[in-house]
């Protein structure tokens with residue numbers, strides 16, 4: 001059932017109120033049905049997008065949405081007072097047509113009386129190059145809450161653009177005008193996606209970056225709270241939760257991914273898992289690097305005459 005490793009982290013396969021990490025190998029609905037009502041302060045996940053990836057079966061869109069509705073209903077049942085659900089999705093694509101999953105899923109949360117607080121745009125710079133439409137460079141996070149939700153801004157503030165700016169008139173003239181701890185990170189998050197040589201890359205084809213989850217964990221939970229990921233993949237949510245002293249529960253159908261999640265979470269508990277740090281600026285190549293220079297001016301072909 002469980003194990004205690006040298007880091008003292010105990011990973012169990014069944015929920016208990018004092019369990020710090022629970023990984024269920026199997027369907028998330030089976031896990032969700034074992035969780036007590038109102039147990040999780042944060043539910044954060046990236047479900048399959050019904051694209052026919054290696055880890056999913058492509059089915060009619062209506063069937064997919066009906067399955068999502070069942071999972072979302074269970075998530076609503078286990079969501080604590082003051083809690084949040086963050087559903088990170090991109091597009092379903094069929095016959096070259098794009099179906100934005102956040103638009104299709106929105107009513108499935110609203111029917112439970114949850115309120116949307118932000119539709120966060122996650123922008124990244126790399127991905128597939130499209131020939132018949134603009135290349136996709138963002139996905140979204142639907143952040144829904146119960147009333148009176150937890151929101152801690154200070155732990156996730158980012159550096160001000162002009163920290164030295166001062167009020168130039170009025171009673172506070174001469175004083176700094178910016179918040180000393182930094183500014184609100186806004187609802188457009190520029191975070192590299194986990195591709196090729198990203199430090200967090202495992203063999204999973206669609207991990208989300210740990211820093212994306214860390215920001216949500218820090219803003220929407222307190223120490224000791226339970227963070228749930230029904231489609232946990234290789235445990236990126238669990239890594240963020242453990243690193244910040246939250247308890248965590250997740251489900252994953254692929255046993256290989258569960259094994260990787262266990263290894264990652266143990267390394268995180270020992271402070272030995274390398275991840276891209278929250279808040280690190282996006283890398284801009286210098287013109288001194290050969291790959292950032294083009295040796296000759298390009299010839300533009302196919303431009304209208």
Ligand SMILES: C[S@@+](CC[C@H](N)C(=O)[O-])C[C@H]1O[C@@H](n2cnc3c(N)ncnc32)[C@H](O)[C@@H]1O
Nearest residue numbers: 027028055207208231232233234236251252253
């Ligand atoms: C988009 S990936 C999530 C990746 C994860 N965010 C990470 O960083 O590793 C979706 C995952 O859901 C798993 N999955 C698909 N159907 C599932 C189900 N019914 N219950 C639990 N996991 C499922 C897939 O195997 C896949 O690993």
